[in-house]
Amino acid sequence: MKVGTAVSRDVPPEQVKASLRPDAQAGAVPVELARKHDVLVIGGGNAALCAAISARRSGASVLVLEAAPKFYRGGNTRHTRNMRCAHDTATEILTGPYTEEEFWEDLLRVTGGQTDEELARFMIRESKEILNWIVEQGVRWQPSLGGTLSLGRTNSFFLGGGRAMLNALYRTAEDLGVDILYDAEVVDLDIQDRQFRSATVAYGGQRHNVHASALVAAAGGFEANIEWLKQYWGDVAENFLIRGTPYNRGSVLKMLLDKGVQQIGDPTQCHAVAIDARAPKFDGGIITRLDCVVFGIVVNKNAERFYDEGEDIWPKRYAIWGRLVAAQPDQIAYIIFDGPSLEMFMPSLYPPVKADSIRELAGKLGLDPQALETTVETFNEAVRPGTFDHTILDDCRTEGLNPPKTHWARRIETAPFYAYPVRPGITFTYLGTRVNKEARMLMADGSPSANMFAAGEIMAGNVLGKGYAAGIGMTIGSVFGRIAGREAANNARN
Amino acid sequence: MHATDALKEADRLMTVCNSCRYCEGLCAVFPAMEMRRAFSDGDLNYLANLCHSCGACYTDCQFSPPHEFNVNVPQTLAKVRNDSYKFYVWPQALAPLFERNGLAISLIAALSVGIFFFGLMAINDPAVMFGVQTGPGAFYRIMSHNAMAGVFGAAFFYAIAALIMGFRLFWRDIGETRETLTNGVSVWQAMKDTMALRYLDGGGPGCFNEDERPNDRRRLYHHLTFYGFFLCLGATSTATLYHYLLGLQAPYPWYDLPVVLGTLGGIGLVVGPAGLMWAKFKRDPALRDENGRGMEMAFTAMLFLVSLTGLLLLVLRATPAMGTMLALHMGFVFGFFITMPYSKFVHGIYRFGALVRYAKERRALHEPTPSKAKALAIPDAKAGA
Known part of the structure; x- marks a missing residue:
């Protein structure tokens, strides 16, 4: 088991999947890059495609440049599953109303007020x-x-x-006549006097200058750029696992910020959950997540507990553990539980490590057996009787233990014993470009750009300063993608 | 632990899919998977026969190749499914017929046609065999009605018996009981799902065949084949009733019920299999079990030839070619009958059984019982991200 040694190199995506790029043969360029399009969309996910479709439906000619190969197109959209939209009544697919006000209150709560109210309500x-x-x-x-x-x-x-959602958007974009290039990485932007002029694209081993009347930047965040993450996290970031593709490198975001676009969002913040430490460095997606913290205890590599495993109910508990594990030595931790809990949570990709005693389990995990035994014994002694119910904040708790387990505390005593090794899994970053209600980028001095728009994760920080609510990333992508495309088309026409 | 590599791979995939579940709206396979944590060979054979091979989960999967998780459910379940036909065959001694099924079926069909043709030539005076025969009992001058009824009745009932024996093996191996099959609600649900090919639509947008566009016509072709087959069966049954109850001897005029049913069915059974063969020819190799190709083609071609010779017999029945066409048609029909338990025909039997079981499981899941939460294995972690 390779738990102790996470992949520590920041592998450039072009090396990771170089062999998987059928579209990247040098020579034939399927799209006429010399032709000036009305709207250039950089990126290939939900926001980018909504922008491309919306711009095309508004009458503009559109070119989409996706840096990833075709299979990996769409960045984090590949791994999403749902979207959070307000609605006043139940529908065929929604069981009840979800009013604008309730949505706003949810957003206010998860962001702790770090949101632009006008933009968010819009x-x-x-x-x-x-x-x-x-x-x-x-x-x-x-x-x-x-x-x-x-x-x-x-x-x-x-x-x-x-991915099904993304495939549908691509089919529609193709049918509408949107030009799409894969393996087309934008390596430079020519921005002068608040105005986008051209982009330099690396494609098929050559560099091309691409001109367009308006730009929509929908190229995501920088979560797969370990070097950039290290600026804020230090070497700790070497041990992060990235839940999405290796192509979310934030190079377009960096160019825009370097060339005078106003920054928004905390650059040091990212959405991190605890995922299986055996997951691949990139693109492990949803199936490596573990949501079984509440059923046992979590120890670090010294076999010591470090946080209240029973603090809160899903989804909040889900989102704090990435950060907690990141703060532990070597950024690794182990969820320890016993037999009766095994089938109480969603299965995940890798089987748990299994042993007949705590001592044997420690051996398999490479932990000090004596230390783990002591930790489990101490925990077991502190558990008070209660009625276990993992769907509510129940009355099963410890007494006289530090840190305590305030809910769902049950003795870990029935063999076999199990463990999952976990590491921080980075979902997305919050740093972005400032926009207004037209999805138009604002420059550092607050003035609106002449022809640059942004949508999706690259501007999510405008409404989502921190925290997360399931499905809101897709809402941001579709809403602002649609607006950015329409506005960019209008802009190109004038 | 598993009998074959395909079963081992299917087990691996079901573990991957069970921790994702994004595909649960596409068909019956994934909801059935979610009711389980561990997968025995019987479970996997059940799931494989529940899969209609629509291809949607492959196109929709974020982990399909070239991703390192290498998730290809349609292909893997196709392999398991094709192996399961061999696994449950009766008698077991005939399992090798599924090894090179395309060749086996073709040889049996050729042999059957040959025996009928040369046998009838040997029995009959050439003037009868190659002469013009008309009026009631025309066919029976080539081969007596009793001989026909005897030969085809025996072949048909053997096939039915062998199919039942195979199905019993399957049903027991997946862990099912007689009670499930006698539950009218489950059986009726499975019949509706079969007649509509409910799960051959990718969950709504349609099936995938040659590329990422859900513009597959296999459902239409399968309907033509399926209903064509039953119309032909209806034609034969009404003709039998005509013969024994009404004392009316074939051939019947073109507007009479057996001929109308047979003609309509025959057209469906020519167009449907032709379309299916064309679709299979164009199918993305990634979705296909390469080893199952011969079996699919042989079975579909057999259906095509049965109905084509039947239609030709109708058209040419008043000409000197009638004897030849009758021999060819009977040769293909006989070949079809005796190979039913050893050809892709069995897919319909096992799939129907799988649908009955799924109907039962689904109902159990939606009834408010304490085991429901357990069966769903904690639904609240479905949020994604």
Whole structure:
């Protein structure tokens, strides 16, 4: 088991998947790059495609440049599953109303007020129309499955998941005549006097100058750029696992900020959850997540507990553990639980490490057996009797233990014993470009750009300063993508 | 632990898919998977036969190749499914027929046609065999009605018996009981799902065949084949009733019920298989079990030839070619009958069984029972991101 040794190199994406690039043969360029398009969209995810479709439907000629190869197109959209939209009544797919006000309150809560209220309320209002608009672009919603989804009222689920949604948007864009290039990385932007003039694109081993009347930047954040993460985290970032593709490197974001676009969002912040330490360095996606912290205890490499495993209910507990593990030595931790808990949570990709005693489990994990035994014994002695119910904040807790486990505390005593090794898994970053309600970028001095727009994760920090609510990333992408495309098309025409 | 590499791979994939579940709206396979944590060979054979091979989960999957998780559910389940036909065959001694099924079926069909043709030539005076025969009992001058009924009845009932024996093996191996099959609600649900090919639509947008566009016509072709087959069966049954109850001897005029049913069915059974063969020819190799190709083609070609010779017999029945066409048609029909338990025909039997079981499981899941939460394995972690 390779738990102790995380991949520590920051592997450039071009080396990771160099062999998987059928579209990148030098020579034939399927799109006429010398031709000036009305709108250039950089990126290839939900926001980029919504922008491209919306610009094309507004009459503009559109070129989409996606840095990833075709299979990996779409950045984090590949791994999403649902979208949070406001609606006043229940629908075929949504079990009840979710008003603008309730959406706003949820957003206010998760961000702790770090949001632009005017922009956020505007987005929430627009999200109502997106429910139908996105269907008109070929995306299908999944009917609520027997009311079993806890997000069945607030979130709409894509039939077949995020990649199915993305495939539908690409088919629509292609049918509308949007030009799309894969393996086309933008390496430079010519921006003068608040105005985008041209982009330099590396494609098929050559550099091309691409001109367009307006720009939509929808190229995501920098979560896959370990070097950049290290600026804020230090060498700790070497041990981070990246949940999405290796192509989310933030190079377009960096160029824009370097060339005078106003920055928004905390650059040191990222959304991090605890994922299985055996996951690949990149693109492990949803199936490596572990949501079993509440069923046991979490220890670090010294076999010591370090945080209250019973602090809060999903989803909050889900989102804090990435950061907690990042603060532990070597950025690794182990969730320890016993037999009766095994089937109480969603299965995940890798099987848990299994042993007949705590001592043997410690050996398999490379932990000090004596230390782990002591930790478990101390914990067991502190557990008070209660009625276990993992769906509420129950009364099972420890007494006289530091840190305590305030809910769901049960003795770990029934063999076999299990463990999952976990590391921080980075989902996305918050740093972005400032925009207004037209999705138009604002320059450092606060003045609006002449012809530059942004949508999706690259500007998510405008409404989501910190925290997360399931499906909100896709709302930001679709709402602002649609607006950015329309406005860019209008801008190009004038 | 698993009998074959394909089953081992299917087990791996179901573990991957069970920790994702994004595809649960596409078909019956994924909801059935979610009701399980561990997958025995029987479970996997059940899931494989539940899969209609629509291809949507491959196109929609973020982990399909070239991703290192290498998730290809349609291909893997196609392999497991094709192996399962061999695994449950009765008698077991005939399992090798599934090894090179395309060749086996072709040889049996050729042999059957040859025996009928040369056998009838040997029995009959050439003037009868190659002469013009008309009026009631025309066919029976080539081969007596009793001989026909005897030969085809025996072949048909053997096939039915062998299919039942195979199905019993399958049903027991996946862990099912007789009670499930006698539950009218489950059986009726499975019949509706079969007749509509409910799960051959990618969850709504359609199936995938040659590329990422859900513009597959296999459902239409399959409907033509399926309903064509039953119309032909109806034609034969009404003709039998005509013969024994009404004392009316074939051939019947073109507007009479057996001929109308047979003609409509025959057209469906020519166009449908032709379309299916064309679709299979164009199918993305990534979605296909390469080893199952011969079996699919042989079975579909057999259906095509049965109906084509049947239609030709109708058109040419008043000409000297009638004897030849009758021999060819009977040769293909006989070949079809005796290979039913050893050809892709069995897919319909096992899939129907799988649909009955799924109907039962689904109902159990939606009834408010304490086991429901357990069966769903904690639904609240479905949020993604």
